[in-house]
Amino acid sequence: MNATTSDIQTTRTICGYCGVGCSLDLVTRDNRIIAVHPAFDGPANEGALCVKGQFAYDYVHHPDRLSHPLVRDGEGRLRQASWEEALDRAAQGFMDVLQKHGRHAVYGVASGRTPSEANYMMQKFIRVGFGTNYIDNCSRA
Amino acid sequence: MSNPLADMEKPDVIFCIGTNMTEAHPVAATRLKKALARGAKMIVADPRRIRLAEMADLYLPIRVGSDTALLLGMAHVIVREGLADLEFIATRTEGYDKLVDHLQEKTPEWAASITGVPAARIEEAAILYGSSDRAAIFYTLGITEHICGVENVQSLCNLALLTGNFGREGTGVNPMRGQNNIQGAGDSGALPNNYAGFQPVDDAANQAKFEKAYGRRVDLEKGITKVTALEQCGDRIFGMLIDGENTVVSDPDQEHCIHALKSLEHLVVIDIFLTETAELADVVLPAASWAETDGHFVNTERRIQRVRKAVDSPGEARPDWWIIGQIARRMGMSGFDYDSPVPIFNELCALSPIYNGIDWDLAESGQYQWPIPYRGHPGTPRLHEDAFINGRGKFSFTDYRDPAETIDEDYPLWLTTGRRLESYHTRTQTGRSEGINELLPEETLEVHPGDAARYGLRDGGWARMSSRRGAVDVRVQTTRRSPQGTVFASFSFADVPINVLTGSGYDPITHTAELKVCPVHVEPIAEKAQLAAD
């Protein structure tokens, strides 16, 4: 490998592990994270990182990562599907439940790990789609 | 947190309760160490002799689940010793006279009988906390994951109100958030009782405001909590959308949870791995991970910070916001035509008074801590400086309650659960990081050597641990970190599913599960019964 420095990119972001919210720089090459550098100007951490923030990033490139939508087939097994098919199934299923059991039969569980934009979408999905407040995040357990 | 992280270096007295900060929030703990190096004194209350306890000037080894009793006893002593800040109480609080009556019987001797900590140590802690100029409280799930989680937090607020420890540098009542964006999830309205920006859903003005914004009238009644929703699966709840949450491993009473999700007619899970929860779904949608998406996390000091995409997602994985929007559009909902996270965040800011002062571009710098009520406002590192949000700080008249289950002949040991430094929640992430797996390859049950002898357990040997709900097999580690009568394990390993055992009760107000306390029985076994699948 004779990578030049121009192949290496640095992206300032926030650690995804705990509520301290340490700033860090992800060092990447060929679309892979190769190192994490603590950010000395990070307001929460001022250059510090713990073992999780510093080292626990290789899950991003783990072979077990889901790379395709899955839907359950007639035999009860999950099989690969296109986005078209999977999204149609997802939407149709909620419409069926709505029609059969009413507005208060669908519930949304948001995550304490995803960005706020995902959380905002989850609550809007439930409130606009069903007119209920049947939404929560995982902070309770 | 009421105060910024930087304030952690400023108190004269630090009171940590129910927080294993050196393991769960190590970088924050570094700031406390700076305060200690400066000469600050530290009180630590925890059932286990954790690292933080070793660093403390005064360690209070309380029995699991007895926090409220300790805090009431301390409040009694503060009043009795004349350490209450009467000027602060007169100008900033209400309910003091009633509190004084309420505390009459809550003597340190009474607290000692429940917590197991000698009365003299409780007095010492109260006097240390009450007589300092700047005292700060820090807590985590050790306080909230109880049936009395709300009373615990209210009791902590009582101490700070009594002594005027709010709204100044190096003071406050400061929860340390576990997951990276728990704060942001609440801010964004992913709650059954609040719209975005903590605007209550049962207020008609808010209902009208969001009807206008969303083009849909939403119930005036609060929604049910996740705990209740799981109980109603197959009965009243038939469809569920779960984003990035391994409910099956993280929630108490695993059997019940799997059964609940299986009884749904339609389960859609969005995640980055095929988790135990995703395996139960009808549709699994692959999400972009943290390094593959743009957006914001809000940290424990209410700081709104930008997360940036550094690499592409594997295969066809897509950001969560895109996936949710696509389902909504296919169901014919309007208002989901977003082509990037930018307009989503701007909508959140426009609809939330605490975010009104910023937008995507302004948030770039990461300098803002909410509330930021209007454009040009600098943000609010420290809450409650001149006034409390609802005017005056209200004292609460809390009482001690026993945990939902208490030890008896059949289940004579207390099990308490927690986190370890090297792992994170259900390990869907850290379990797949090579270096981290080497540091922490296996879960162990931490048992005091005296208890080990009593129950015939051997260091490094196997034990079967049972509660009223189930049993797990786990390797034993003898340690004096555990007090006699209490054992400890974390809930991070799916092959040692500690949450098969827990789940005896919930806080009636917040529905937080009582994950921290569970009576158990332990016995030695030769081998682990079922080896993990791989």
Ligand code: SF4
């Ligand atoms: S580096 Fe450690 S302390 Fe900092 S946010 Fe990440 S997990 Fe938390």
